[in-house]
Amino acid sequence: MTLYQKPAKRARTGGFRRMAADKKAAHFGGFPAATKVAAEPEQSPVRRRGGSTRPKVRSAATANVVTPEGIKKTKIVTVKETPDNRNYARMNVITHGALIQTELGLAKVTNRPGQDGVVNAVLVKG
Helix, strand or coil: CCCCCCCEEECCCCCCCCCCCCCCCHHHHCCCCCECCCCEEEEEEEECCCEEEEEEEEEEHHHHHHCCEEEEEEEEEEEEECCCCCHHHHHCCCCCCCEEEEEEEEEEEECCCHHHHHCCEEEEEC
16 A cells, blocks of 8 residues: 555645646655664665665664764664654664664664665663
8 A cells, every 4th residue: 555645635725625637656655664683784765756766774783873972873772662652662663863872872863764875873771
């Protein structure tokens, strides 16, 4: 099932908008990346409009963590908590705002791994 992100049926004023055209391929979205913690990192390219591509991270093993000393690449141990869905922590799915346990300590994910191609985080507790 692909996501369809069509324009709203209602105007800002609350009035009903008539559809001027049928569905378009440009309005179809993709599946969520659901980036997981794994020993082997895995990426898949996604084609964008204009023919350019970007990496979609399926699984990640490391994260770029910002510490007071600087940025360090460290191993991800597990996902502790996610704001999106509590089941994501059980399934080790990394999302924006998730708290991940790294070798340096607890860190908060600051980017969208499924869209950026990497996992960036800020150290919360050392």
